[in-house]
Amino acid sequence: MKRPVGTLVLAALLLALLALAALACGGAGLGWGTNGELLMLRLPRVLAALAAGLALGLGGANQQGVFRNPLADPGLTGVFGGALLGIALLLAGATEFTWQHRWALPTAAFAGALATSAALVWLGRGRSTSKLLLTGLGLNAFTAAGTLLIAARFPEARDILVNGAAGDWLGAATLELAGLPILGCVVAALCLLTQASALDRMALGEDMAFCLGTDVAQTRRTGVLLTALAAAAAVCLVGQVAFIGLLAPHLARALVGPRHRAMLPLAGVLGAGLLLLADTLGRSLWTQTPVSAAAMTALLGAPAFVWIAARRHA
Amino acid sequence: MREVLLTALRLSVDLADRTVLDGIALAASAGEVVAVVGANGAGKTTLLRACAGLLPEATGDLALGGIDPRQTAPATLATLRAYAPQHPTSAWDYTLAELGSLAASPEAFHHWRARFGLGALEARRLSELSGGERKLAHLCLTFSALGDAYGKVLLLDEPTTALDLCRAELVARAVRANAQAGAAVLVATHDLAWARTCDRVLVLSEGRLVAAGPPDTALTAELVRATWGGA
Numbered sequence: 001m002k003r004p005v006g007t008l009v010l011a012a013l014l015l016a017l018l019a020l021a022a023l024a025c026g027g028a029g030l031g032w033g034t035n036g037e038l039l040m041l042r043l044p045r046v047l048a049a050l051a052a053g054l055a056l057g058l059g060g061a062n063q064q065g066v067f068r069n070p071l072a073d074p075g076l077t078g079v080f081g082g083a084l085l086g087i088a089l090l091l092a093g094a095t096e097f098t099w100q101h102r103w104a105l106p107t108a109a110f111a112g113a114l115a116t117s118a119a120l121v122w123l124g125r126g127r128s129t130s131k132l133l134l135t136g137l138g139l140n141a142f143t144a145a146g147t148l149l150i151a152a153r154f155p156e157a158r159d160i161l162v163n164g165a166a167g168d169w170l171g172a173a174t175l176e177l178a179g180l181p182i183l184g185c186v187v188a189a190l191c192l193l194t195q196a197s198a199l200d201r202m203a204l205g206e207d208m209a210f211c212l213g214t215d216v217a218q219t220r221r222t223g224v225l226l227t228a229l230a231a232a233a234a235v236c237l238v239g240q241v242a243f244i245g246l247l248a249p250h251l252a253r254a255l256v257g258p259r260h261r262a263m264l265p266l267a268g269v270l271g272a273g274l275l276l277l278a279d280t281l282g283r284s285l286w287t288q289t290p291v292s293a294a295a296m297t298a299l300l301g302a303p304a305f306v307w308i309a310a311r312r313h314a
Numbered sequence: 315m316r317e318v319l320l321t322a323l324r325l326s327v328d329l330a331d332r333t334v335l336d337g338i339a340l341a342a343s344a345g346e347v348v349a350v351v352g353a354n355g356a357g358k359t360t361l362l363r364a365c366a367g368l369l370p371e372a373t374g375d376l377a378l379g380g381i382d383p384r385q386t387a388p389a390t391l392a393t394l395r396a397y398a399p400q401h402p403t404s405a406w407d408y409t410l411a412e413l414g415s416l417a418a419s420p421e422a423f424h425h426w427r428a429r430f431g432l433g434a435l436e437a438r439r440l441s442e443l444s445g446g447e448r449k450l451a452h453l454c455l456t457f458s459a460l461g462d463a464y465g466k467v468l469l470l471d472e473p474t475t476a477l478d479l480c481r482a483e484l485v486a487r488a489v490r491a492n493a494q495a496g497a498a499v500l501v502a503t504h505d506l507a508w509a510r511t512c513d514r515v516l517v518l519s520e521g522r523l524v525a526a527g528p529p530d531t532a533l534t535a536e537l538v539r540a541t542w543g544g545a
Contacts, residue, residue: 068405200416203405204455207368212418212459213392258406259415 004262007255011269015050018273022046022280026287048173049276049293051185052234053244057271058192059230060245061252061264065199066223067124067132070250074231075242077136078116081143083228083235084164086112088150091157106180109232116143117228121220144240164239167294170279173237184233189268192226195219196260203258241294243301244271250305274301316343319498320365320467324374327360334360336521337374342498344465347489349509350502351533352518353542358502359400361518362469365500366397378467392418395467396459400475400502402452404440410451411436414458422458430454430484446477450485457488464496471502486511509533517541 023042024030032039056074063072063079074080090098090108098104116139123139124132144165151161163169198219201209206216234241248271249263256262278296285291291299320342327335335357342348350358364372367383376382379394386394404413410432417423427433430450440448453473460466470489474482486508493499493513501512509515515532517525519541525532 065405070405197416203408204416204452205399205403207363207366207397207399208402208452208455210368210388211366211392211395211397212416212455213389215388253406257412258408259412 004256004259004266008262008266008269011266011273015269015273015276018276018280019046019050022049022276025280025284044173044175044178045170045279046276047175047182048170048178048237049279050272051178051182052170052237052241053248053272053275054189054268055185055230055234055271056241056244056275057248057252057267057269058189058264059227059234060271061249061260061267062192062195062199062223062230063227063245064249065195065202065260066220068203068205069130069133071133071246072136073242073245074113074117074227075240075245076140077120077133078139078141078143079113079120079227079231080235080240080242081140081147082116083109083113083232084161084240085143085146085150086110086115086232087164087235088147088157088161091161092150092154095156102177102180106184106232106236109236110184110229112143113228113232113235114225117224117231121224163292164235166292167239167241167297168292169237169239170293171283171290178237181233181236184229185237188226188230188233191222192230193264193268195222195226196264199260199264238275238293241275241297243297243305244275247301247305248274316345317465318343319379319465320500321377322365322374323376325361325364325372325376326374327357327364327369327372329360334521335364335372338518338523340516340523340526342467342500344496344498345493346514347493347499347501347512349512349515349529350500350518351504351506351509351515351541355520356518356541357521358518359471360521362397362471362500362502365467366395366469367391368397379465392459393461395469396456397469398453398456398471398473400471402449402455407439407441409437409439410443413440413451413455417455417458419458419461422461423454426454426457426488427451429488430481446481449473449476450481453485453488457492460492460497462495463492466497468492468497468499468501470499472504473501474503474505474508482508506533506538 023039023046026042028038060073063074064070086108087105120136120139123135147161147165151158198214201212201214210216249267251270252263252267256266278300279293282291282293282296318341322338322340325335325338352358363369370384383391414420414423432450474485489499503509510529515529516523517532525537
């Protein structure tokens with residue numbers, strides 16, 4: 001038998017150790033600095049990676065649950081792309097305004113993510129889940145192209161958007177800038193945890209879930225909203241990063257089974273751990289030319305994903 | 315006079331540009347097993363789904379335990395009727411124990427699992443069961459959703475398809491037991507032998523009700539020939 005609580009506690013302990021290690025590692029040398037100045041330098045980045053990973057893991061698990069498809073991931077279905085496009089549109093239209101108001105960027109990201117998240121559900125209505133995923137891939141390509149178009153047309157936004165598309169924003173995190181997105185990640189994560197029993201029944205198909213008393217339309221709407229919130233907040237911190245939303249729920253399911261009450265919190269903890277590990281390795285292994293969290297995530301995540309896909313039951 | 319639990323009048327459903335159900339009238343009372351028969355595509359599944367409240371676009375009068383399922387919240391509806399789809403699925407590979415924890419009453423699920431001969435398979439995953447065992451596992455969810463069967467409506471879409479004779483007989487007995495406990499049961503089936511043992515039979519053809527009544531009067535040789543063709 002699987003022990004969900006024990007596994008979750010163990011994963012949380014490992015995450016705490018990893019966070020301590022992440023605070024002590026980096027290009028400026030090991031340790032926290034004589035007066036803790038290195039600690040204060042790295043703390044925002046570590047907190048941002050933890051919060052974004054938590055939101056990504058839970059957001060991916062929710063999208064997989066709502067769409068009943070193990071390949072759903074807000075990073076692949078265009079929700080992240082939408083958030084980034086929202087940011088790009090804001091930067092193109094009102095650069096000064098954006099930097100004067102701390103809430104402007106997260107709000108634009110949320111609007112973009114919500115639009116793609118809703119479009120995904122609306123365009124995919126009554127379709128098979130594989131068609132829904134294809135719709136998501138189309139949305140993802142479209143939003144990515146839109147962001148690149150804006151990056152090419154508006155030189156003042158180019159660097160920041162190109163970095164965002166590469167998932168390389170974590171390095172720029174400061175406590176001031178990251179505060180609101182971190183809060184968004186945590187709120188989204190906590191709300192997503194409440195969806196466990198509805199998602200469990202959604203697995204049996206929308207007809208059966210409805211007949212067992214689950215409000216399917218409400219579950220879908222809540223999923224759209226919370227996934228968009230999680231994705232927008234995470235994108236503000238990291239930029240575009242795929243694979244965490246795919247990998248964390250898979251690992252969680254393999255460890256504690258598919259029941260969402262056990263699997264959701266673990267997916268969040270694993271998501272946080274994966275993103276923090278990827279970011280810490282990326283900036284510690286190559287101190288002169290750090291590798292982005294997104295690249296490291298794919299580097300670690302892709303082989304793990306292939307290994308999981310090759311096994312059954314995942 | 316037994317309590318009427320399910321009534322439909324002029325019930326029609328248009329899906330895309332096709333009329334799938336056309337002016338159906340039916341009633342099912344507590345204690346009654348009503349078979350819904352007809353060729354493939356006759357509208358059996360649509361009729362059951364409409365009665366379950368799954369088709370808000372259905373037109374006409376529909377009452378389930380005295381209320382309109384199209385206007386009722388899912389949680390309330392779940393206390394009035396249970397439904398078993400023709401092709402149950404699960405996106406995740408639950409073990410039978412995990413599947414049972416999704417039931418309205420895990421204890422009732424356990425009871426039905428034992429009754430259907432799946433008692434020892436608690437740790438088995440759905441993917442490790444045979445097709446028939448998987449179908450039975452999902453039927454356990456439906457039966458355990460009712461709790462106390464009295465006054466409830468049970469809607470079963472081909473519950474014995476994919477089952478061997480012995481298992482099909484177990485399901486037929488479970489259906490009868492639910493009716494005796496006070497449920498009204500509507501069961502779509504291709505098994506005309508089973509339909510002949512039911513209290514009443516509704517014969518559908520191309521979305522219309524072509525015959526209704528006790529098996530002897532509804533399922534005449536002439537009608538069977540006209541509906542299913544052949545010799």
